[in-house]
Amino acid sequence: MLEGAAGTMTFALRALAGIALLGAIAWYVSDEGRPVRATRWTGPATLVAFALWLAMVFLYAPLERIQGFVQKIFYVHVPLVPPAYLGFLLTAIGGIGYLRTRDERWDRVALASAEVGVVFCSLILVTGPIWAKPVWGHWWVWDLRLTSTLILWFIYVAYLFLRALAQGSDPARTFAAVYGIVGTAMIPFVYLAVDIARGSTLHPSNPAREGLPAEMTHTLLTGMGAFLLAFWYLAGKRLQAAQLEDRAIEAQREGSGA
Amino acid sequence: MSYVIAAYVIVLASLATYAWRLGARAREASLHSRTGPKARDAGTKTPSPEGDSIPPRK
Numbered sequence: 001m002l003e004g005a006a007g008t009m010t011f012a013l014r015a016l017a018g019i020a021l022l023g024a025i026a027w028y029v030s031d032e033g034r035p036v037r038a039t040r041w042t043g044p045a046t047l048v049a050f051a052l053w054l055a056m057v058f059l060y061a062p063l064e065r066i067q068g069f070v071q072k073i074f075y076v077h078v079p080l081v082p083p084a085y086l087g088f089l090l091t092a093i094g095g096i097g098y099l100r101t102r103d104e105r106w107d108r109v110a111l112a113s114a115e116v117g118v119v120f121c122s123l124i125l126v127t128g129p130i131w132a133k134p135v136w137g138h139w140w141v142w143d144l145r146l147t148s149t150l151i152l153w154f155i156y157v158a159y160l161f162l163r164a165l166a167q168g169s170d171p172a173r174t175f176a177a178v179y180g181i182v183g184t185a186m187i188p189f190v191y192l193a194v195d196i197a198r199g200s201t202l203h204p205s206n207p208a209r210e211g212l213p214a215e216m217t218h219t220l221l222t223g224m225g226a227f228l229l230a231f232w233y234l235a236g237k238r239l240q241a242a243q244l245e246d247r248a249i250e251a252q253r254e255g256s257g258a
Numbered sequence: 259m260s261y262v263i264a265a266y267v268i269v270l271a272s273l274a275t276y277a278w279r280l281g282a283r284a285r286e287a288s289l290h291s292r293t294g295p296k297a298r299d300a301g302t303k304t305p306s307p308e309g310d311s312i313p314p315r316k
Contacts, residue, residue, distance in 0.1 A: 050270070070261055073261065073262055073265045076269050119272070119273070123269050123272060130261050130268075241280055241284040244284050244288045244290075247291035248288075251292070
């Protein structure tokens with residue numbers, strides 16, 4: 001009884017922390033100048049974090065007993081996941097912001113985040129098979145986690161195609177906003193896929209539940225920090241490019257007397 | 259060993275290339291945004307791209 005109540009409390013606290021974090025992120029990107037200005041320090045910070053992470057991967061983290069050296073791919077594969085999910089969540093936040101305000105700045109946040117999210121998701125889909133081949137003997141298996149990740153990638157690649165084909169119109173932006181919001185429904189499914197398919201998947205369970213040794217946990221968390229910094233740097237740069245491209249379109253319109 | 263090196267090189271090279279491409283894209287857009295008549299007529303530089311947000315189009 002007490003255990004159940006404690007579990008519910010923990011879940012409620014985590015949910016509240018998640019909502020607070022999402023609120024903070026939404027506030028942060030509500031002025032697109034913030035992530036753009038932050039690239040002045042996120043860029044150098046990313047380089048320092050990457051250097052520290054690489055040193056930890058190859059000098060600090062112990063060799064895994066069963067897989068040996070090839071298990072080092074774990075430290076590059078898993079940390080790519082949070083920035084990919086963050087990119088897709090920000091696409092939804094940008095979409096909600098656009099639907100509420102019809103302000104182009106939210107639309108730029110959604111587009112930039114989706115593109116950077118797709119970059120990270122693509123790298124997940126590349127590093128996964130590189131790890132799978134020596135460990136499982138196959139580049140790819142059609143299990144629930146791998147397939148759902150591929151579907152998630154397709155959803156956001158389609159989003160980017162849609163944006164590229166229907167540039168600038170309000171109906172296209174509205175449709176993209178709704179699509180971006182609906183697309184995030186896939187994220188919990190991808191995350192929980194290994195639990196849903198328990199026993200019928202080769203994919204390891206989520207690292208949070210594995211009870212890793214301290215050195216491995218530190219290295220993994222450093223990698224996640226480094227890739228999240230890289231995400232904010234790339235998202236800031238992508239937003240800056242989007243701002244300037246919109247400004248160039250304005251300049252062209254004014255130049256042609258429109 | 260080669261699988262590990264491949265994974266790390268692909269990830270780091272991809273992110274570096276993407277960052278470089280974004281920089282090039284921003285520079286090109288910045289160049290085009292300066293060719294607008296307002297910037298030309300006023301003979302002034304357009305505002306710095308670093309961090310300023312442009313107002314929404316109505």
